Amino acid sequence: MEFKVVSSTKDVPCDVLIINKFEDKQTSNPLVNRFAPESFTGKRGEMFVIHTQKEYPATYILALGLGKEQDMDNNVVRENVAKAVKKCIELKAKTVAIDFETDYTYGVSAVIGASIANYHFDKYKTKKEPRISEVYLSGVVPESIEVAKVFADSMKLARNLSNEPAAFATPTKLAEIAQGIEGIHTEVFDEAKIKELGMGAYLAVAQGSVQPPKFIHMKYTVDNPKRRIAIIGKGLCFDSGGLDIKPPSSMLTMRDDMSGAACILAVMKALNKLKPNVEVHGIIAACENMPSGSSYKPGDILTAKNGKTIEVDNTDAEGRLTLADALCYACELGVDEVIDIATLTGACMVALGTVASGIMGNDDEFVDNLIKIGSYSGEKYWKLPMWQEYRDNMNSDIADMKNTGTRNGGASAAGMFLKEFVTDNVKWAHIDIAGTAFLDKPQKEFSKGATGAGVRTLLNYINL
Ligand code: BES
Ligand code: MG
Numbered sequence: 001m002e003f004k005v006v007s008s009t010k011d012v013p014c015d016v017l018i019i020n021k022f023e024d025k026q027t028s029n030p031l032v033n034r035f036a037p038e039s040f041t042g043k044r045g046e047m048f049v050i051h052t053q054k055e056y057p058a059t060y061i062l063a064l065g066l067g068k069e070q071d072m073d074n075n076v077v078r079e080n081v082a083k084a085v086k087k088c089i090e091l092k093a094k095t096v097a098i099d100f101e102t103d104y105t106y107g108v109s110a111v112i113g114a115s116i117a118n119y120h121f122d123k124y125k126t127k128k129e130p131r132i133s134e135v136y137l138s139g140v141v142p143e144s145i146e147v148a149k150v151f152a153d154s155m156k157l158a159r160n161l162s163n164e165p166a167a168f169a170t171p172t173k174l175a176e177i178a179q180g181i182e183g184i185h186t187e188v189f190d191e192a193k194i195k196e197l198g199m200g201a202y203l204a205v206a207q208g209s210v211q212p213p214k215f216i217h218m219k220y221t222v223d224n225p226k227r228r229i230a231i232i233g234k235g236l237c238f239d240s241g242g243l244d245i246k247p248p249s250s251m252l253t254m255r256d257d258m259s260g261a262a263c264i265l266a267v268m269k270a271l272n273k274l275k276p277n278v279e280v281h282g283i284i285a286a287c288e289n290m291p292s293g294s295s296y297k298p299g300d301i302l303t304a305k306n307g308k309t310i311e312v313d314n315t316d317a318e319g320r321l322t323l324a325d326a327l328c329y330a331c332e333l334g335v336d337e338v339i340d341i342a343t344l345t346g347a348c349m350v351a352l353g354t355v356a357s358g359i360m361g362n363d364d365e366f367v368d369n370l371i372k373i374g375s376y377s378g379e380k381y382w383k384l385p386m387w388q389e390y391r392d393n394m395n396s397d398i399a400d401m402k403n404t405g406t407r408n409g410g411a412s413a414a415g416m417f418l419k420e421f422v423t424d425n426v427k428w429a430h431i432d433i434a435g436t437a438f439l440d441k442p443q444k445e446f447s448k449g450a451t452g453a454g455v456r457t458l459l460n461y462i463n464l
């Protein structure tokens with residue numbers, strides 16, 4: 001999808017011209033008066049399509065109700081542009097022009113909304129479904145459109161990677177992708193090096209698979225960065241559950257268990273274009289969780305990079321084991337802030353559904369700021385508690401901790417487990433995207449499948 005900024009979209013020859021109306025404002029747009037019926041009041045979500053019968057350069061006019069003008073914000077624009085774009089796809093449009101009459105600068109959200117709605121994972125379809133190829137915009141700030149395009153492309157990359165079958169998106173493949181990102185310095189550690197670094201928890205998860213683990217450390221640097229941060233993505237290229245194997249219905253979408261990693265790869269790729277004045281380390285402990293003769297077993301005792309020991313209670317609680325070592329590694333880099341993003345617990349999905357991601361951490365101000373950034377980025381977060389009781393449930397008789405507690409409150413328990421591997425002087429937030437990363441049915445702007453969860457929030461957090 002190409003975005004083109006022009007001085008006026010009114011007269012651009014195109015398949016669909018999208019115009020707007022507010023319910024509380026008289027429109028001076030002659031097109032609304034000419035083409036929309038009187039019953040079209042401009043209420044939010046209202047849509048009206050008319051064929052212009054060649055009386056106009058656009059084949060169709062699509063009038064979009066946006067509600068009250070003072071209520072316009074990023075979310076209203078993004079969701080409604082997405083809705084209009086979906087309608088345009090139904091109309092088999094290729095070229096679309098957007099002409100909004102408003103003082104509100106809508107460009108960034110329009111680009112992101114259009115791009116989300118136009119997305120479809122059809123790489124493996126021999127017959128491609130039609131999609132929109134060009135969008136013309138006017139009344140927008142051209143520079144901000146460039147930034148929005150980077151965000152949109154970044155989301156698309158994350159969605160593609162997490163939609164890909166596990167046979168494609170292997171740990172080795174993720175490492176190759178990381179190494180191919182321009183302007184980013186990437187180191188990849190193989191099994192021997194991972195062992196040498198003492199990442200016993202991560203290695204145990206990986207040992208049951210024929211796919212070798214790859215620890216990926218990407219680095220974006222500038223001279224005199226104003227902040228130094230690390231972002232970590234859970235990179236389980238497939239999570240079968242291991243010996244504590246999942247039932248078929250739960251395993252079905254477990255290729256998405258590297259959605260955190262997909263988010264980090266996409267964000268790192270965008271950084272070279274956004275050029276923020278921040279040092280960013282992107283970290284992925286990629287592997288598969290498989291049952292085999294060499295798998296780790298319930299009852300095994302693992303030693304993580306910081307020396308703490310873990311009794312394996314359930315081999316399906318593998319993500320936290322890989323993240324434990326990745327968090328130790330990140331903290332040793334001497335960064336100020338660490339964020340991990342992970343499809344970590346079914347419990348988080350039970351609690352928040354596919355609507356919001358869970359978030360927790362060791363610094364309320366830091367966590368609250370991320371929630372705020374999320375709210376204008378179009379991503380919802382809900383803070384979950386970090387109470388000692390959740391940790392107490394993971395006490396082990398034979399090691400420092402078990403890798404699971406009780407199933408109830410599982411998202412917080414996982415957070416308390418991760419906290420054991422974060423040093424106190426580092427601000428840390430943990431984002432659980434188990435519910436939000438992958439949809440089993442369309443939701444708002446999104447089609448089924450991967451959503452690119454976390455990409456917009458992390459990019460805005462880094463780029464501010
Ligand atoms: N990858 C799963 C979590 C998950 C579930 C992600 C559903 C997306 C959708 C994770 O590795 C897992 O299996 N967690 C277990 C933990 C349990 C054994 C304590 C879970 O949530 O059931
Ligand atoms: Mg699991």
Ligand code: ZN
Pocket residue numbers: 236239257316318319343344
């Ligand atoms: Zn998992």
